[in-house]
Amino acid sequence: MSHNEILENLDNIVKQAICELQKINDHTAIEQWRVKYFGRKGLFADITSAIPHISPELRSETGKKINTAKKQLMQMFEEKLGFLKNKEASDTDVNFTIPGIIPDVPNLHPITLVSREIVGIFQKLGFGIHVGPEIETDFYNFEALNMPENHPARDMWDTFYLDEDRKLLLRTHTSPVQVRVMQKLSPPLRIIAIGKTFRRDAFDASHSPVFHQVEGLMVDKNITFSNLKAVLIFFLRELFGSRVRVRFLPSYFPFTEPSAEISISCVICGGKGCQTCGNAGWLEILGAGMVHPEVFRKSGLDCKNITGFAFGAGIERIAMLKYGIDDIRQFYLNDKRFIQQFG
Amino acid sequence: MKYSLNMLGEYVNGKWSEDQVEHWLQMLGLNPLFTRKNNDVFIELEIPSNRGDLLSALGIIRALTPYMEIEPKYPDIDLQEKSARKLSVEIESPDDCFFYAGRVIESVSIGPSPEWLRERVESAGFRSVNNVVDITNLVFWEFGQPLHAFDIDLLKEKIIVRRAREGEEIITLDGTKRNLCNDVLVISDSEKPVALAGIMGGINSEVGPNTKNLFIESAFFNPVRVRRGAKYLGMCTDASARFEKGITPSLIVPALDRCCWLINKLCGGSTGPVCVVGDIRAEKRVIRLSMEKISNYLGCEIQKDFVITTLERLGCCVERQDDIMEITIPDSRNDIEIDADIIEEIAKYWGYDRIPESMPLVCSPTMSSYEYSRLDALKDVFIRLGFSEVINLGLGSEFQYEDTNSKSIEIINPLSRNYAFLRCSMIQGLLQNIQDNSNRKVDMLSIFEIGSIYKKTSSGFDEKPSAGIAVMNTYNLYYFKGIIEYILRKIGYGITSQRIVRKEYGRVIEFLQKEDTVGRILIPCDDILKKYDVEKQEIFLAEIMLQDFVLNGFSEIRYKEPPRAMPIRRDLSLIVPNSVDWRKVEEMLLKSIPELEKIEIFDIYIGRNIPAQSTGVAIRMFFPNPESSITKQDIEHIIANIIEIMQKHFSITLRQ
The missing domain is CATH 3.30.56.10 (Phenylalanyl-tRNA Synthetase; Chain B, domain 1)
Known part of the structure; x- marks a missing residue:
C-alpha cells in the first residue's frame, strides 16, 4: 500500500467506526466493535502493519496520523462504554414503579379558605375588612339594629347570655359590626366583616351553636336597591360561577327595609331539583336589604342624605355548598383527614 | 295556623287559581308549603315576626289583592241583642290592656260542633272541642282576633284585668299548673285568676258540656306584656303569637259580634250589650x-x-x-x-x-382594619412552618389550662355543661383535637388555631386574640421551642426573659416581654396525657398572646447587606449539664471573648452517649472576616480559651 492509500483507508475506517459506534446500544455489540477495530487482528492492527512498507521519510507522519485517529476512537469508545454502564446501572438500582411518598402538606381550615375567597371578591370592589368583638352588648346586637327590648324579632336569634341582666351576650350575628363601623368611620364607606357568631342551637347536621358569618355594608349618597342587587349578583357569580342564577324575594329583618332573601340556582342539580335543594331548585344563601333609617340614627349618622345596603351570609353554608360537605359538625371535629382535603 | 285553599276561597270575591296563589305567596317571601289532600290544598306559611296581619284568612287574602282581581269578602254578622245582661269589667293596669270588650250570652246549649264547623277548625289546625270553643277559633282564624269564652257562672262578680300577684297559680286548659309572677297579665274575677291574658284560659272557668251562660272576651293586650308573660311561663300559643305581633284594633268588636252571632245561630241563647273598657287607639x-x-x-x-x-x-x-x-x-x-x-x-x-341591577359608582375604597389582615397573615406564617389550621368552638367546660389569676366566663343559659364556659386558653381545645385525631389513628400532627380567648377581669369581660400551637410526634422540645421563638420574633416580640413554672397539669416555659407573659410552652404531665388517652405520644403545646401583634404588626423588615467576605466559623460539640442556664453561657462568652461575633445552636441531642442530666449541644461560632487581623493561630487560641471558660464556669465538656 502506498502512503496515500493508507491515509485514505484510515479515513474510511474512522468514518465507518464512528458510524457503527453511534448505533451501538449494548455491551455485546460494543465488544464486537472493539475487536473489529482494535483486536489483535483488527483493522487498526492491519493498517499499522502496513507502515514498514512505505517510504521511510513518510513513515513517521503516517504513524502519527494513525495514532491520532486511534486515540480519538478510543476516547469515543470509553465514553460509549461509560454511557452503557450508567444506563444499565440506573435501570436496576432504583425501582421506578414504587409510588412516591406524598408529603404531609399543611392546610388552612376550609372556613379560612372560603373567607379568603369572599374577602378577595369584595376587595376587588373596594370593600375594607373589619372585625368586631364576639362578646357583645345588647345595644349592638339588638337595640341599635332596631330591635328594642321585647321586640318579637329577637326570637329569630336564640341567644347565649353572659350576665343575669342579659346585657352582655355572645353576638348572634355579625351585624353589630355595621353599627360599630358607622360609629367610627363616616360615609362613603363599604366594608365586610367576617367572624364567629353564636346561637343557642343544638348540634345537628345543619346547626351548630358556633358558626361564622360574613356581613357587608355599603353607605353613601344615592345607594339603591338596584346597587345591592348588582353587588350581590357579582359576588355570587364570582363565588359560584358565572352560570349561577340569582333570585331575590321579600324577607324581614328589623334592621333593613326593604329586606330580601337571596337564593341561587342549586349548585348541585342546576335548578332541576335534588336532595340538597329540597327539590326546590333554589338554595337560600344571603339575607340583605336597605339599611333601616333607625340603624343609621342609632349609629349616629344623619339618615337624611344617605342610604345604604347591608347583607349577611353563613360561611359554613357557603363552604358546604362549594365543597359538597353535608354535615356542619365536620368543621369543628378538626379531623386531620378532613382538613387535609382542602389543600 | 293552616289554610285550606277551599276554605280561603269562601272569603274571596273574584276568581283565583291554585298556581296563582302559590306563585304570589312565594313572591311575597312567605315560603308557602302546599300539601294536597282530599280535593283540597293545605297551605303553611312562614310569617315574618312583624306581620301579625298575615295570621288570619282575611289578612292573607288582603295581601294577595294587588296581584289579582280579587277582594276579601267579609263574613256575615247579623247580631241581635236580646238580653240586657252585662258583666262589670275593670282594667287595673291600662298600660297592659289598651281595650277590652265582651258580651254575655245567656242560655246556650253546648254540644259537639256540626260537621261543617268541625271540619273547618280542624283544617285550620285546631282540635275540635265543642260548638262554642270551635266558633271562637273559627272567628280567630277569619279575623286574626283571639277570642275567649268563659263560663260566666264560674266567675265571681266581675272581670279584672290585672298583673298576677306573687305566689298565685292557675291550672290552664292544657291541664298544667302554672306558678305566676308579677310579669304575667291575668284575667281574674273578684277572687282568683281565671285566664292568662292573651295566652290561655283557666280550667276553673272552662266552657264544658254543662255550661249555660257565657262571657265572650275580645281584647287588645299590650304585645310586650303578653310576650313577657309567655316567655316567663315558657308558653307559646296561637293567641300569644298573635298578640305579640299586635292585633287589628278595628276588628276587635266585629270579631266579637260575629262570634256571638254564630253562637246564637248554632247554640241558641240571647246576647247582651257589649261591655267595653278602654279606648281603641284611633290615631291615624x-x-x-x-x-x-x-x-x-x-x-x-x-x-x-x-x-x-x-x-x-x-x-x-x-x-x-x-x-x-x-x-x-x-x-x-x-x-x-x-x-x-x-x-x-x-x-x-x-x-x-x-328591579334592574346597576353597580354603584366608585367611591373611595374603605381601608381594612389591621386586626383582620394581621391575624390572617399570621396564618400563612404557621402554614410555612408546616402547621395545619384548626378551628374550635371556643366553648368548653370549667377546667381550663389558664394562668392562675384569670377566671373563665360562664354562659348563664348554656346548652350543656360541656359548653357552659368560654375558653380562656387555646390549650384545652387543642388537647381535644390531639385526642380525637389520635383516636382516629392519626400518628403525627402539627396544628395551630387563631381565635379569641375570653377572661373575666376586675373591670369586666375581656376578649383577646390568641394563637394556640400543638404538636404530636412531629418535633422534639428544642425544635418546638425554636418554632415558638421564631414566631415570637417574627411578630415583633422582644423576649426579655423566660421562666419555668410548674403547674398541676405540667411544666410551662413562660416567655416574658418586660413584665408581660406573651407566650407559653406547655409540656403536659403524665396525668394529662393519660386523661386525653395519648400517653405514648410526644406532645407539646404553646400559646401566644396576639394583642400587641394586632396593634403593632410583624417585626419590620430592614435590609442588611450580607458580609461579602467569608466569615471564620468553628463548630463545637458539647455536653451541657441540664443545671446550666445556657443564656448565661452565651452572655459570658460574648463578654469575655471580644473576637466572637455570635453563637448559633445547630443541633441538640439527648440519649445515647450523653450522660444523664445532660444535653448534647452542637454550637457554631462566628468570627469577623479574615481581613481583620485574626490569624489561624489566634483562632485556635481563642477556641481553647472558650473551651476553658465553659469547662471552668459551667462544667461543660467537649463531646468525644
Missing part, C-alpha cells in the same frame, strides 16, 4: 312619600299609577298632593311605620326580580 298613621324618593331608593322608575293602585288595594288611603303622596295606613298594618316600609311594599308587589 299618615306617611308622606314622593315618587322621587321611591325611585331614588330602588334605583328604578315605577309608575305612579302602579304605586297608588297597589297601596289602595292594600287598604291604604292615598291623597295626592302635588308630588308628595299622603298615605294613610290601615290599622291592620302596624308593620308600616316609615316611608321605607311603604317603599318595601311597592318593591314587593312590583317584584324584586323586575
Whole structure:
C-alpha cells in the first residue's frame, strides 16, 4: 500500500467506526466493535502493519496520523462504554414503579379558605375588612339594629347570655359590626366583616351553636336597591360561577327595609331539583336589604342624605355548598383527614 | 295556623287559581308549603315576626289583592241583642290592656260542633272541642282576633284585668299548673285568676258540656306584656303569637259580634250589650312619600299609577298632593311605620326580580382594619412552618389550662355543661383535637388555631386574640421551642426573659416581654396525657398572646447587606449539664471573648452517649472576616480559651 492509500483507508475506517459506534446500544455489540477495530487482528492492527512498507521519510507522519485517529476512537469508545454502564446501572438500582411518598402538606381550615375567597371578591370592589368583638352588648346586637327590648324579632336569634341582666351576650350575628363601623368611620364607606357568631342551637347536621358569618355594608349618597342587587349578583357569580342564577324575594329583618332573601340556582342539580335543594331548585344563601333609617340614627349618622345596603351570609353554608360537605359538625371535629382535603 | 285553599276561597270575591296563589305567596317571601289532600290544598306559611296581619284568612287574602282581581269578602254578622245582661269589667293596669270588650250570652246549649264547623277548625289546625270553643277559633282564624269564652257562672262578680300577684297559680286548659309572677297579665274575677291574658284560659272557668251562660272576651293586650308573660311561663300559643305581633284594633268588636252571632245561630241563647273598657287607639298613621324618593331608593322608575293602585288595594288611603303622596295606613298594618316600609311594599308587589341591577359608582375604597389582615397573615406564617389550621368552638367546660389569676366566663343559659364556659386558653381545645385525631389513628400532627380567648377581669369581660400551637410526634422540645421563638420574633416580640413554672397539669416555659407573659410552652404531665388517652405520644403545646401583634404588626423588615467576605466559623460539640442556664453561657462568652461575633445552636441531642442530666449541644461560632487581623493561630487560641471558660464556669465538656 502506498502512503496515500493508507491515509485514505484510515479515513474510511474512522468514518465507518464512528458510524457503527453511534448505533451501538449494548455491551455485546460494543465488544464486537472493539475487536473489529482494535483486536489483535483488527483493522487498526492491519493498517499499522502496513507502515514498514512505505517510504521511510513518510513513515513517521503516517504513524502519527494513525495514532491520532486511534486515540480519538478510543476516547469515543470509553465514553460509549461509560454511557452503557450508567444506563444499565440506573435501570436496576432504583425501582421506578414504587409510588412516591406524598408529603404531609399543611392546610388552612376550609372556613379560612372560603373567607379568603369572599374577602378577595369584595376587595376587588373596594370593600375594607373589619372585625368586631364576639362578646357583645345588647345595644349592638339588638337595640341599635332596631330591635328594642321585647321586640318579637329577637326570637329569630336564640341567644347565649353572659350576665343575669342579659346585657352582655355572645353576638348572634355579625351585624353589630355595621353599627360599630358607622360609629367610627363616616360615609362613603363599604366594608365586610367576617367572624364567629353564636346561637343557642343544638348540634345537628345543619346547626351548630358556633358558626361564622360574613356581613357587608355599603353607605353613601344615592345607594339603591338596584346597587345591592348588582353587588350581590357579582359576588355570587364570582363565588359560584358565572352560570349561577340569582333570585331575590321579600324577607324581614328589623334592621333593613326593604329586606330580601337571596337564593341561587342549586349548585348541585342546576335548578332541576335534588336532595340538597329540597327539590326546590333554589338554595337560600344571603339575607340583605336597605339599611333601616333607625340603624343609621342609632349609629349616629344623619339618615337624611344617605342610604345604604347591608347583607349577611353563613360561611359554613357557603363552604358546604362549594365543597359538597353535608354535615356542619365536620368543621369543628378538626379531623386531620378532613382538613387535609382542602389543600 | 293552616289554610285550606277551599276554605280561603269562601272569603274571596273574584276568581283565583291554585298556581296563582302559590306563585304570589312565594313572591311575597312567605315560603308557602302546599300539601294536597282530599280535593283540597293545605297551605303553611312562614310569617315574618312583624306581620301579625298575615295570621288570619282575611289578612292573607288582603295581601294577595294587588296581584289579582280579587277582594276579601267579609263574613256575615247579623247580631241581635236580646238580653240586657252585662258583666262589670275593670282594667287595673291600662298600660297592659289598651281595650277590652265582651258580651254575655245567656242560655246556650253546648254540644259537639256540626260537621261543617268541625271540619273547618280542624283544617285550620285546631282540635275540635265543642260548638262554642270551635266558633271562637273559627272567628280567630277569619279575623286574626283571639277570642275567649268563659263560663260566666264560674266567675265571681266581675272581670279584672290585672298583673298576677306573687305566689298565685292557675291550672290552664292544657291541664298544667302554672306558678305566676308579677310579669304575667291575668284575667281574674273578684277572687282568683281565671285566664292568662292573651295566652290561655283557666280550667276553673272552662266552657264544658254543662255550661249555660257565657262571657265572650275580645281584647287588645299590650304585645310586650303578653310576650313577657309567655316567655316567663315558657308558653307559646296561637293567641300569644298573635298578640305579640299586635292585633287589628278595628276588628276587635266585629270579631266579637260575629262570634256571638254564630253562637246564637248554632247554640241558641240571647246576647247582651257589649261591655267595653278602654279606648281603641284611633290615631291615624299618615306617611308622606314622593315618587322621587321611591325611585331614588330602588334605583328604578315605577309608575305612579302602579304605586297608588297597589297601596289602595292594600287598604291604604292615598291623597295626592302635588308630588308628595299622603298615605294613610290601615290599622291592620302596624308593620308600616316609615316611608321605607311603604317603599318595601311597592318593591314587593312590583317584584324584586323586575328591579334592574346597576353597580354603584366608585367611591373611595374603605381601608381594612389591621386586626383582620394581621391575624390572617399570621396564618400563612404557621402554614410555612408546616402547621395545619384548626378551628374550635371556643366553648368548653370549667377546667381550663389558664394562668392562675384569670377566671373563665360562664354562659348563664348554656346548652350543656360541656359548653357552659368560654375558653380562656387555646390549650384545652387543642388537647381535644390531639385526642380525637389520635383516636382516629392519626400518628403525627402539627396544628395551630387563631381565635379569641375570653377572661373575666376586675373591670369586666375581656376578649383577646390568641394563637394556640400543638404538636404530636412531629418535633422534639428544642425544635418546638425554636418554632415558638421564631414566631415570637417574627411578630415583633422582644423576649426579655423566660421562666419555668410548674403547674398541676405540667411544666410551662413562660416567655416574658418586660413584665408581660406573651407566650407559653406547655409540656403536659403524665396525668394529662393519660386523661386525653395519648400517653405514648410526644406532645407539646404553646400559646401566644396576639394583642400587641394586632396593634403593632410583624417585626419590620430592614435590609442588611450580607458580609461579602467569608466569615471564620468553628463548630463545637458539647455536653451541657441540664443545671446550666445556657443564656448565661452565651452572655459570658460574648463578654469575655471580644473576637466572637455570635453563637448559633445547630443541633441538640439527648440519649445515647450523653450522660444523664445532660444535653448534647452542637454550637457554631462566628468570627469577623479574615481581613481583620485574626490569624489561624489566634483562632485556635481563642477556641481553647472558650473551651476553658465553659469547662471552668459551667462544667461543660467537649463531646468525644
